[in-house]
Amino acid sequence: MSTVNGLTARERLVGILRHRQIDRPPVICPGGMMNAAIVDVMNRTGHNLPEAHSDAVLMAELAGDVYQQTGFENLGIPFCLTVEAEVLGSTINIGDLACEPKIASEAFSSTAQVAFKDPDELLSAGRIHTVAAAAAILADRYPDVPVIGNVTGPISTTASIVDPMRFLKELAKDKANAHRAISYVTDFLCQYAQLLLDHGVTLITIGDPTATGEILGPRFFEEYAVRYLNRLIDTVHAAGGLIIVHICGNINSVKNFIPEIRSDAISTDAMVNLRSLKEEYPQLTTMGNLSTYLLQFGFPDKIATQAHRLVQDGIDIISPACGLSTSTPLENIRAMTEAVKECASDFAGGSASDTGNSMEWEVVR
Amino acid sequence: MPPKEQLLKELSDAVVGMDEDRTVATSQAVLENGIDAYEGISQGLADGMDRAGQLFEQEEYFIPELLMCSDAMYAGLDVLRPHLKTVADGEKRRFVIGVIEGDTHDIGKNLVKIMLETAGFEVIDLGRDVPAQEFVDRAKSVGADFIGISTLMTTTMDGIREVFSLLEREQIRDQFRIMVGGGPISQGFADRIGADGYAVNAAEAVRVARKLLGSD
Numbered sequence: 001m002s003t004v005n006g007l008t009a010r011e012r013l014v015g016i017l018r019h020r021q022i023d024r025p026p027v028i029c030p031g032g033m034m035n036a037a038i039v040d041v042m043n044r045t046g047h048n049l050p051e052a053h054s055d056a057v058l059m060a061e062l063a064g065d066v067y068q069q070t071g072f073e074n075l076g077i078p079f080c081l082t083v084e085a086e087v088l089g090s091t092i093n094i095g096d097l098a099c100e101p102k103i104a105s106e107a108f109s110s111t112a113q114v115a116f117k118d119p120d121e122l123l124s125a126g127r128i129h130t131v132a133a134a135a136a137i138l139a140d141r142y143p144d145v146p147v148i149g150n151v152t153g154p155i156s157t158t159a160s161i162v163d164p165m166r167f168l169k170e171l172a173k174d175k176a177n178a179h180r181a182i183s184y185v186t187d188f189l190c191q192y193a194q195l196l197l198d199h200g201v202t203l204i205t206i207g208d209p210t211a212t213g214e215i216l217g218p219r220f221f222e223e224y225a226v227r228y229l230n231r232l233i234d235t236v237h238a239a240g241g242l243i244i245v246h247i248c249g250n251i252n253s254v255k256n257f258i259p260e261i262r263s264d265a266i267s268t269d270a271m272v273n274l275r276s277l278k279e280e281y282p283q284l285t286t287m288g289n290l291s292t293y294l295l296q297f298g299f300p301d302k303i304a305t306q307a308h309r310l311v312q313d314g315i316d317i318i319s320p321a322c323g324l325s326t327s328t329p330l331e332n333i334r335a336m337t338e339a340v341k342e343c344a345s346d347f348a349g350g351s352a353s354d355t356g357n358s359m360e361w362e363v364v365r
Numbered sequence: 366m367p368p369k370e371q372l373l374k375e376l377s378d379a380v381v382g383m384d385e386d387r388t389v390a391t392s393q394a395v396l397e398n399g400i401d402a403y404e405g406i407s408q409g410l411a412d413g414m415d416r417a418g419q420l421f422e423q424e425e426y427f428i429p430e431l432l433m434c435s436d437a438m439y440a441g442l443d444v445l446r447p448h449l450k451t452v453a454d455g456e457k458r459r460f461v462i463g464v465i466e467g468d469t470h471d472i473g474k475n476l477v478k479i480m481l482e483t484a485g486f487e488v489i490d491l492g493r494d495v496p497a498q499e500f501v502d503r504a505k506s507v508g509a510d511f512i513g514i515s516t517l518m519t520t521t522m523d524g525i526r527e528v529f530s531l532l533e534r535e536q537i538r539d540q541f542r543i544m545v546g547g548g549p550i551s552q553g554f555a556d557r558i559g560a561d562g563y564a565v566n567a568a569e570a571v572r573v574a575r576k577l578l579g580s581d
Binding site: 093099102103104164165168169171172173214215216217219220249252253292293323325327 | 383424426427428429430432433436467468469471472475494518521522523548549
């Protein structure tokens, strides 16, 4: 059932990330910060949040529901950005059906105060093994579908355990402690990513919403975001895994650093023109970036048109531009995924093999 | 350059230069030279913050730099404020501000608060993850002139609408000027929900607030 045109969903996504020729771009919603566990899906199945945040079986069921109902060609877990901060000591408000978990209070008031915990202790705490166990269930149940393990990025995780205002100032004022804290957090994230890969996830996606050009500016983006993202990326690569990085917001001020991020694909927010980014840096595998505002409030035909446009523009992986509202209508998401799947096989995708003639496509009815 | 103008310029430069120690020392020098504390604040500290806001808009400064400027500015304020002759608090416009329920991202809101305080507004900060009803209750109890609501998440935009419906239900919508902002908010959204103002960033928020006051 998951085999279309001879390629499984897993082969298609892995293929594009490995620069292979594929029939058309995959359409995915990685999970984590960008998850599609919308109220419409949960109302149909009864596998609900917030319970599924803390129960491996429910988490896997909900991820399966999202896959089956939305048409996204992946399974994605978890459904929040707080798993990491929680085990590092912050207090979490687990949210409810429609509202995702959030940081209630950060564990430390400054980076100097970050107390290092034993890595083994961290990996056995909180919901780390809930996510890992859910990954194992999904990998076993859906061998042909890519399972994406979502990890919160180094800067966002550190800004979730240290008072964020203080943290941002200390990037400039107390570099020694800022580096010390982010380095500790990154090492933990490396081990967590490794654990998820060991439990069968096909790839890792990093969402790092605090590590944006708009917040950090080019100087600190290079000094902190690029450096620690790359440490995490290199760890995943060393383990033979694949990794996608999502950058929130407008990337104008940090655009020249994007090619320095060594991930297998770069995902961006809605305001970024991915087509021109690809023209400027043809080596990039691009992912994105259908407006989540359009997905929530738009009409299905408009959404389908936008999804077609992204395929036409040669975007390698089609996905929502950022975190989806839980009130996004299922019908709208289906309009997006179906539009991408309708694109004919003359899409000349694969960033290494892009001939520049990938603009031609037809709609198969 | 006469010492007064020179000192005020130095004070402004210390704020723009993110130099907390120099801002404190220059604020003390302002007092020692018999310069009015109010002038020190308005032509020194606030001028520095204004310039920092411009650099932020020109993408010379980003959030870490702007926060360090504001630390310097507040340190200078601590020196100068006790020497203000009469505090015309009754004149100050009250601005109730917060991040709507469901969202705990408050960096943008905090920047708006800093810029509004610098510009002479009295800011009542409700914090983050604030229920719609609390915006209404606090705005009533403090006699606010403005309500500022922000969010960074599309998930919580409905909560912003709810503040408007609650105010309309109590028939007190007209008592407040409401400004909205944050990542997913646009001028279009602000117009649709009937907000009085929208600002794309903290520096802009001050201009919008002043413009709304001018339109009385």
